[in-house]
Amino acid sequence: MTDVLLSVEGLGVQIGGLTAIADMSFTVPAGEVVSLIGPNGAGKTTAFNVITGYMRPTRGRILFEGRPIAGLAPERIAARGLVRSFQRTSVFAGCTVFENALMALHLRGRAGLLDALLPFLRARREEAALHAEAADLLDLTGLADRAGLPAEALAYGEQRRLGIAMAAAAHPRLLLLDEPAAGLNPSETADCIALIRGLKERGMTVLLVEHDMAMVMRLSDRIVVLNQGRIIASGPPAAIRQDPEVIRAYLGAAHAAA
Amino acid sequence: MNALFAWGFVAALAALPLVFPDPYLLAVLTSAGIFIIGAISLNLLLGYTGQLSLGHVAFFGLGAYASALATLGFDIGIGFGWRVVLAPQPVWLGFLAAIVVAGGFGWLLGRLAFRVRGAYFVIITICFAQVLRMVALNWVELTQGPMALISIPPFSLWWPGQGVVPLYRKDQNYWLVLAVAVLAFLLVRQVVRSRIGRALVALRANEPLARSVGIRVTHYLVIAAVLSAGIAGAAGSLFAHYVRIVDPDVFLFIYTVTMVIMVVTGGKGTLWGPVVGGLVFGLMPDLLRGTAPPEAQWIIYGAAMILFVMFLPRGIVPALARRLP
Numbered sequence: 165m166t167d168v169l170l171s172v173e174g175l176g177v178q179i180g181g182l183t184a185i186a187d188m189s190f191t192v193p194a195g196e197v198v199s200l201i202g203p204n205g206a207g208k209t210t211a212f213n214v215i216t217g218y219m220r221p222t223r224g225r226i227l228f229e230g231r232p233i234a235g236l237a238p239e240r241i242a243a244r245g246l247v248r249s250f251q252r253t254s255v256f257a258g259c260t261v262f263e264n265a266l267m268a269l270h271l272r273g274r275a276g277l278l279d280a281l282l283p284f285l286r287a288r289r290e291e292a293a294l295h296a297e298a299a300d301l302l303d304l305t306g307l308a309d310r311a312g313l314p315a316e317a318l319a320y321g322e323q324r325r326l327g328i329a330m331a332a333a334a335h336p337r338l339l340l341l342d343e344p345a346a347g348l349n350p351s352e353t354a355d356c357i358a359l360i361r362g363l364k365e366r367g368m369t370v371l372l373v374e375h376d377m378a379m380v381m382r383l384s385d386r387i388v389v390l391n392q393g394r395i396i397a398s399g400p401p402a403a404i405r406q407d408p409e410v411i412r413a414y415l416g417a418a419h420a421a422a
Numbered sequence: 423m424n425a426l427f428a429w430g431f432v433a434a435l436a437a438l439p440l441v442f443p444d445p446y447l448l449a450v451l452t453s454a455g456i457f458i459i460g461a462i463s464l465n466l467l468l469g470y471t472g473q474l475s476l477g478h479v480a481f482f483g484l485g486a487y488a489s490a491l492a493t494l495g496f497d498i499g500i501g502f503g504w505r506v507v508l509a510p511q512p513v514w515l516g517f518l519a520a521i522v523v524a525g526g527f528g529w530l531l532g533r534l535a536f537r538v539r540g541a542y543f544v545i546i547t548i549c550f551a552q553v554l555r556m557v558a559l560n561w562v563e564l565t566q567g568p569m570a571l572i573s574i575p576p577f578s579l580w581w582p583g584q585g586v587v588p589l590y591r592k593d594q595n596y597w598l599v600l601a602v603a604v605l606a607f608l609l610v611r612q613v614v615r616s617r618i619g620r621a622l623v624a625l626r627a628n629e630p631l632a633r634s635v636g637i638r639v640t641h642y643l644v645i646a647a648v649l650s651a652g653i654a655g656a657a658g659s660l661f662a663h664y665v666r667i668v669d670p671d672v673f674l675f676i677y678t679v680t681m682v683i684m685v686v687t688g689g690k691g692t693l694w695g696p697v698v699g700g701l702v703f704g705l706m707p708d709l710l711r712g713t714a715p716p717e718a719q720w721i722i723y724g725a726a727m728i729l730f731v732m733f734l735p736r737g738i739v740p741a742l743a744r745r746l747p
Contacts, residue, residue, distance in 0.1 A: 216634065255628070
């Protein structure tokens with residue numbers, strides 16, 4: 165068995181009187197792509213928000229590399245090497261694509277106030293390195309020729325790709341992707357799959373929330389199925405596809421026929 | 423704007439007293455310059471972090487009082503029969519005290535107020551300035567209240583061969599304000615062009631996303647608040663030693679509004695915005711005084727402001743930048 169990178173233990177989340185997540189436990193082994201699937205309202209995005217510090221859990225533990233992270237601020241969790249992408253707003257509007265990449269590389273730099281005032285000490289070298297890294301990042305995503313455009317001027321699929329690249333920019337050990345293919349056409353989805361594969365090859369572990377079943381089946385090493393705040397199945401794609409409860413709750417007759 | 427043009431502009435401003443040694447003109451430009459320094463500092467908060475501080479004059483006033491009190495000295499009781507006594511200090515120490523006191527309050531306000539954003543932040547900053555005004559009015563033993571602190575010494579500089587020279591003349595004060603304005607501009611420029619500035623803009627553009635890539639919200643907002651407050655405090659110190667009288671009216675809301683107008687009409691979030699907006703709206707009242715009847719002056723001022731905001735909503739500098747290649 166490989167090392168466990170993320171482990172969610174007995175997680176429960178109440179929002180007002182509503183139970184968003186009843187009792188959730190799963191692990192993400194290092195180096196794998198794990199997908200979290202389930203119908204709308206199953207608690208997938210809530211799970212993401214809690215794991216990345218945007219919401220507080222009501223109970224349960226979240227361990228990242230063996231250390232508890234539940235309740236830490238998002239920026240602290242990001243600094244530990246766990247970064248997410250967002251379902252919708254995923255770029256810094258009003259800034260160019262290149263500036264977006266630079267901003268996403270925040271954790272790769274260390275320059276503080278003294279460096280801002282005396283850039284010749286070391287900040288100039290650091291800035292040059294960050295610029296080079298930002299250029300690499302845009303090469304990786306195929307957005308190099310768009311570097312000077314305002315980020316919001318990008319096509320929707322390109323914005324999504326930039327969003328993923330930005331989440332991956334600072335080389336997190338665990339990357340959480342929230343519906344990266346939502347609203348993409350088939351060729352954009354293919355680009356997106358290629359991008360995620362590329363990130364996995366670079367040693368990143370990925371936790372994915374996605375509705376596009378074809379994409380989930382192609383990318384995942386393991387799938388966790390949620391329904392109404394509970395895990396109803398987990399295992400490799402082949403097993404999930406055959407699981408009767410999963411088919412009834414989520415995949416439905418259409419998928420069984422496909 | 424390219425560097426050559428910028429330094430040419432500074433050189434022209436520096437040469438102005440030699441060409442037009444008119445004391446009235448220099449007095450107008452010096453007061454406008456002090457407010458432009460305030461606007462430059464406000465721009466760091468309002469323009470780059472997007473947080474509207476409507477109590478910005480608090481830092482200006484704190485700087486003015488800190489500098490005046492440090493150079494005049496004071497002797498106050500703090501209860502239990504204890505007294506705090508400060509002998510009059512040299513002006514450069516007063517200037518430093520202004521920066522440190524204002525910056526310290528910027529840190530405190532940042533720590534407390536950045537837990538809330540938006541409208542609540544605006545309200546907290548307004549209250550902050552009002553409370554300070556009340557303190558200045560009522561702590562008579564320290565501030566003389568409405569009787570004002572008077573006989574504040576003028577700024578003095580050490581000059582090679584002449585020792586410490588007090589700056590009594592208009593042109594000397596003009597050059598001093600110009601020099602501090604250039605330093606403030608360069609300080610803000612260095613910061614916004616650095617990794618810190620990038621973090622501030624990222625937080626303004628999309629806070630959840632900024633946090634997700636590891637940008638510490640409070641840390642960077644507090645850095646901006648401290649720098650902004652410190653620069654405003656320096657402007658307050660210049661004001662105190664130029665006007666040489668400080669009363670609680672330095673905390674008036676209207677001065678914050680003036681700085682906000684300068685930043686917004688010039689172009690918030692641009693380096694030159696507060697300078698351009700500050701020149702336009704800092705000089706306009708005095709230009710109108712010479713040309714328009716008294717009852718029309720503020721109407722014209724207000725109308726000009728509305729027209730600028732309507733037709734150049736992003737400010738003069740961004741509009742010019744789009745026209746010029």
